[in-house]
Amino acid sequence: MxxxxxxxxxxxxxxxxxxxxxxxxxxxxxxxxxxxxxxxxxxxxxxxxxxxxxxxxxxxxxxxxxxxxxxxxxxxxVGPWLPEPLLTAPDVAADVELADSVSMAMMLVLExxxxxxxxxxxxxxxxxxxxxxxxxxxxxxxxxxxxxxxxxxxxxxxxRPRDVASPAQTRAALEAFQRAVETGDLKDLLDILAPDVVALSDGGGIRRTVPRPVVGAGKVGRLLAAGLKRLRAETSFEPAQVNGCPGLILRLDGKVDTVVTMRVENGLVTGFYFVRNPEKLSRLQQETTLTR
The missing domain is CATH 1.20.140.160 (PhyR, sigma-like (SL) domain)
Structure with a gap:
């Protein structure tokens, strides 16, 4: 060489x-x-x-x-634009500064x-x-x-997020979301929504999504409730490291349909991010190596 x-x-x-x-x-x-x-x-x-x-x-x-x-x-x-999610290795999460810099929340700040x-x-x-x-x-x-x-x-x-959540806090919030989908009971999830929580969904005009940001715990709660029935019937969940942080990969018929990540501050969810644009989901079959 x-x-x-x-x-x-x-x-x-x-x-x-x-x-x-x-x-x-x-x-x-x-x-x-x-x-x-x-x-x-x-x-x-x-x-x-x-x-x-x-x-x-x-x-x-x-x-x-x-x-x-x-x-x-x-x-x-068409609709909100979110960064392309990456399946990352555990060593990215171990580098706290790198993980924070590539998190969905921070990437949106950089935007x-x-x-x-x-x-x-x-x-x-x-x-x-x-x-x-x-x-x-x-x-x-x-x-x-x-x-x-x-x-x-x-x-x-x-x-930027005022409080950098630990992976355990973010994982707990994602588990509450998953339980809400699986059981239809939103109570635990609604209890951890910040009053000013924002939900963004990126379908790129290819997949059906909410065309504008949804702001406020009440509106986000209603948005989640509306989608739970479909998700419960058709979706499997896979916990994963997405952009150095805990995330969820939702699959329909074995294919990646949606990537869910969150912004968590002081134990409350302040941001929900749903990436559904299939053009942004191609790198979730294998880990991407990030380094400084």
Whole structure:
């Protein structure tokens, strides 16, 4: 194996993780890896001082350009847009910072950042890159990157979960949801809904979903009650690690139909996320390796 190929393979999982955190789409992250490889094989390695940093810089630039295109696609997306869920290995959950950064709740917070802010935040806060390295990746000077990073941190701090739930808390909330489906009794589930809970369902115009966010414990409770009968009759449940956190995979006739994840704060569910778009469910047959 030649040196360029070996280096790319060594850092492939890191590059995928960077691209996925920037884009929220595994399919687009894979395209970024392909574009990164095509550029990398044309590089004279004798001129590269830090090959890892160089690869991250290539991948970041490709992801940033694709993020702007993805933003235009989202404008015409049918219904709420949710990140593409990934089946992740236990070691992702063991890295608390990485698991938090790829959680559905945090990925949705990252969606509220401008493209350059998102890239800077991810590279600085998740991957701990220096301001000089980030500046080269986003074609800014280090002073400007520091300002962007400060602005992005403040933006995220105001919107991220106030209390990072333990896996046990999230698992307990998912079990309450599963019991409600299996028994038809919503009491335990309704008891842990926050007053301002939000439910988002992503079908991409392909699968039937609620076309807008549902806000408030009463409305979310009625939404869940309306869907329980169908789920109870037709669905099997599979607990799984989804984006580094406990989640549920719902199957119909053995095929993945819906991925359910939650945002839990202070023991209450503040976010329900249902991904049903089949184009976003293709990576749930095997684990995706994420790394920093």
């Amino acid at each position: 030649d040196a360029a190929t070996q280096t790319f393979i060594t850092h492939r999982n890191l590059l995928f993780t960077v691209a996925y955190e920037v884009l929220g789409s595994a399919a687009d992250a894979e395209d970024v890896l392909q574009e990164t490889w095509l550029r990398w094989v044309g590089v004279d390695l004798d001129t590269v001082r830090d090959q890892r940093a160089y690869l991250v810089r290539i991948a970041t630039r490709q992801a940033l350009g694709r993020l702007r295109t993805l933003g235009r696609r989202k404008e015409s997306y 509220t950042l401008a493209p350059t802010e998102r890239v800077v935040f991810v590279l600085r806060e998740v991957f701990d890159l220096g301001y000089d390295e980030i500046a080269e990746a986003v074609d800014k000077n280090p002073a400007a990157v520091r300002q962007i990073a400060h602005r992005a941190r403040a933006h995220v701090a105001a919107r």
